[in-house]
Structures are given as structure tokens and as C-alpha cells.
Amino acid sequence: xxxxxxxxxxxxxxxxxxxxxxxxxxxxxxxxxxxxxxxxxxxxxxxxxxxxxxxxxxxxxxxxxxxxxxxxxxxxxxxxxxxxxxxxxxxxxxxxxxxxxxxxxxxxxxxxxxxxxxxxxxxxxxxxxxxxxxxxxxxxxxxxxxxxxxxxxxxxxxxxxxxxxxxxxxx
Amino acid sequence: xxxxxxxxxxxxxxxxxxxxxxxxxxxxxxxxxxxxxxxxxxxxxxxxxxxxxxxxxxxxxxxxxxxxxxxxxxxxxxxxxxxxxxxxxxxxxx
Numbered sequence: 001x002x003x004x005x006x007x008x009x010x011x012x013x014x015x016x017x018x019x020x021x022x023x024x025x026x027x028x029x030x031x032x033x034x035x036x037x038x039x040x041x042x043x044x045x046x047x048x049x050x051x052x053x054x055x056x057x058x059x060x061x062x063x064x065x066x067x068x069x070x071x072x073x074x075x076x077x078x079x080x081x082x083x084x085x086x087x088x089x090x091x092x093x094x095x096x097x098x099x100x101x102x103x104x105x106x107x108x109x110x111x112x113x114x115x116x117x118x119x120x121x122x123x124x125x126x127x128x129x130x131x132x133x134x135x136x137x138x139x140x141x142x143x144x145x146x147x148x149x150x151x152x153x154x155x156x157x158x159x160x161x162x163x164x165x166x167x168x169x170x171x
Numbered sequence: 172x173x174x175x176x177x178x179x180x181x182x183x184x185x186x187x188x189x190x191x192x193x194x195x196x197x198x199x200x201x202x203x204x205x206x207x208x209x210x211x212x213x214x215x216x217x218x219x220x221x222x223x224x225x226x227x228x229x230x231x232x233x234x235x236x237x238x239x240x241x242x243x244x245x246x247x248x249x250x251x252x253x254x255x256x257x258x259x260x261x262x263x264x265x
Binding site: 106107108109111139142143144145146147149150153154 | 189190191192193194197222224225226227229230232233234237
């Protein structure tokens with residue numbers, strides 16, 4: 001129910017002029033009030049307001065301009081809610097063809113040097129590719145390449161399983 | 172005997188934490204030891220599983236069960252990822 005409310009953009013206080021106040025306390029207050037009212041409506045959710053909202057934002061793919069046309073990046077969303085988003089997101093981010101080549105080697109367990117040798121670029125370029133991927137996916141602490149590699153690995157496995165089931169349905 | 176069965180409890184725990192993307196100091200803090208002890212353990216794990224880097228170790232864990240490694244351990248210090256997943260599940264159920 002909550003999710004439907006968000007995805008159909010049932011936030012009455014979101015107007016185009018709100019974009020002007022984006023990131024200001026006014027906007028934040030409206031955001032918090034609305035989320036608080038939503039949380040009060042459903043007694044099931046005993047999570048903090050902002051956390052709920054972040055989860056909802058991710059589910060509704062908010063930063064892909066569906067509900068908030070002016071939210072373009074994770075950082076903007078973070079400024080709006082005044083909190084860090086800890087969730088790793090691989091579904092809604094941009095991955096270029098070159099990034100895909102790097103990732104393919106990364107999930108095989110290659111080091112930066114090995115990736116660089118394979119793609120015939122410098123190791124620092126590989127690092128830069130990975131750094132942008134960390135930023136986009138929201139990986140910012142821990143052993144980042146491990147987190148990225150395992151996440152990509154799991155995503156690939158899911159896709160593999162999904163495609164296999166589709167094939168078996170086809171038969 | 173599969174390579175995975177050669178690991179003892181401590182090593183399984185460390186391998187799981189490496190899979191979750193934690194650094195050596197973080198693991199040391201969680202286990203209540205020093206970083207060098209963790210490094211020694213990791214060296215043993217690498218030797219037993221036949222991998223060379225922690226990335227390969229993480230991918231080994233991911234391709235051999237992944238979350239089931241964490242499930243075998245006693246529920247201590249739930250990782251952030253699990254908490255986030257629980258939160259998502261809660262919001263999905265509504």
C-alpha cells in the first residue's frame with residue numbers, strides 16, 4: 001500500500017516550485033512530515049522515518065526522475081533526507097560497455113594489473129573505472145572491490161537462473 | 172573431502188566476513204583480536220582453498236553457498252546487509 005502511494009506520486013506537497021527549495025529545510029520538513037504521516041498510517045512499519053523513505057525511494061526508483069524529476073543522483077537524495085544511503089544498488093545505475101568489460105574480469109577474480117593487461121589500458125584507468133562504479137552503486141566502505149564483485153556475481157547468477165527457467169518454460 | 176570442509180569455525184567466520192566485504196581491521200575488531208592474527212588465519216584459508224587473493228576467496232564463498240556460510244554460524248553481530256534486507260522484506264510485505 002505504501003509503495004503504491006509512492007509510485008503513483010501521492011505526495012501532494014511535491015510541486016515544481018519545490019525544486020527551487022530542494023535541499024533546504026523547508027523541503028526537508030515537508031518530506032519528513034509526509035513520511036511521518038505515512039508511517040503513522042501503517043502501524044506495521046517500526047522503522048525510522050528516513051529509513052522508510054529511503055527504502056521506498058529505492059523501490060519506486062525515485063531517482064530515475066519518476067516521482068521527483070529533480071532528484072538526479074544519490075547524493076541529491078542524501079542531501080534531501082540528510083542521511084547517508086547505505087544500500088548498494090546495481091539495478092538502476094549506468095554501466096557502460098567498458099565498465100562491463102572491467103566487471104567481467106573482476107568477477108573472475110582478476111587484480112587491477114591483470115584487468116589492465118587484458119584490456120590494454122593502464123592500471124590507473126582500471127582504478128578510475130572501478131571508482132566511478134563504486135560511486136554509482138553507493139559502495140563507500142569496507143573492501144569495496146569485493147563487495148562489488150560479489151554483488152555482480154550474485155546478479156549474474158540470478159539472471160542465469162531466470163533465463164534458464166524461461167528456457168524451460170519455452171520447451 | 173571438499174576444500175570447504177577443511178576450514179574450522181574461526182576460518183569459516185573470517186571467510187564469511189571477507190565475503191561481506193569487510194577489511195582486516197574491521198574483522199579483527201569484531202573478533203576481538205589483532206589484524207595480524209586475522210592475516211595469519213586468512214593465509215591458512217587461502218592455502219586450504221587454493222586461492223591467492225581475498226577477492227578470489229570472496230568469489231569462492233559466493234559460488235559455494237554464500238549466505239549459507241553465515242547461517243551456520245551462531246547469530247552474532249548481524250551484518251548491515253542482513254539488516255537492510257530485513258528492512259526491504261518488511262516494506263515489501265505491505
